[in-house]
Amino acid sequence: MSRNIILTKQEIEHKIKRIAYQIYETFVDEEEIVIAGIATNGFIFAKKIALVLESISPIKVSLCEVQINKQNPQSPINTSLTKEQYANKGLILVDDVLNSGTTLIYAVRHFIDVPLKKLKTAVLVDRNHKKYPVKADFKGISLSTSLLEHVQVVFDEDNDDCAYLS
Numbered sequence: 106m107s108r109n110i111i112l113t114k115q116e117i118e119h120k121i122k123r124i125a126y127q128i129y130e131t132f133v134d135e136e137e138i139v140i141a142g143i144a145t146n147g148f149i150f151a152k153k154i155a156l157v158l159e160s161i162s163p164i165k166v167s168l169c170e171v172q173i174n175k176q177n178p179q180s181p182i183n184t185s186l187t188k189e190q191y192a193n194k195g196l197i198l199v200d201d202v203l204n205s206g207t208t209l210i211y212a213v214r215h216f217i218d219v220p221l222k223k224l225k226t227a228v229l230v231d232r233n234h235k236k237y238p239v240k241a242d243f244k245g246i247s248l249s250t251s252l253l254e255h256v257q258v259v260f261d262e263d264n265d266d267c268a269y270l271s
Contacts, residue, residue, distance in 0.1 A: 113267055117266045125161060129162045137164065143200040149260040154199065155168055173215075179211065182212065197227050200226075203231045203239075205236040229268065230258065246268075
């Protein structure tokens with residue numbers, strides 16, 4: 106199966122920086138926000154956004170890892186922060202790829218059980234095949250793909266990040 110690179114390492118870094126600035130503009134009046142990344146790649150993406158955000162703004166960023174069963178999203182969701190730690194704060198829910206919206210909508214549902222100042226979503230790749238009325242407030246790239254195509258984001262230890270279509 107062929108791999109068509111849709112985002113190079115440099116392009117991903119540019120998208121991360123742009124999303125971090127958009128988050129800063131949206132949450133400019135906040136002292137602290139929570140960036141919650143959906144494990145595994147969404148959390149890696151969240152950490153990369155948090156690093157840039159902390160370098161460009163005075164906002165204190167708390168990272169939260171969201172564990173969700175993507176095959177059975179109705180099952181209980183676990184987070185690395187307690188509800189008390191993210192209550193009454195601005196929260197950005199982050200994933201690498203928005204496919205059908207199933208993972209994102211169930212993760213959003215988990216967080217709206219707690220009072221939040223603001224809830225936004227961020228993805229690196231938005232695929233436009235949604236089953237649910239969920240959107241990415243901040244996105245790196247929008248792709249119109251066929252249902253047979255697969256988007257894969259690779260964040261590796263050698264810092265050779267890329268996103269490709271197969």
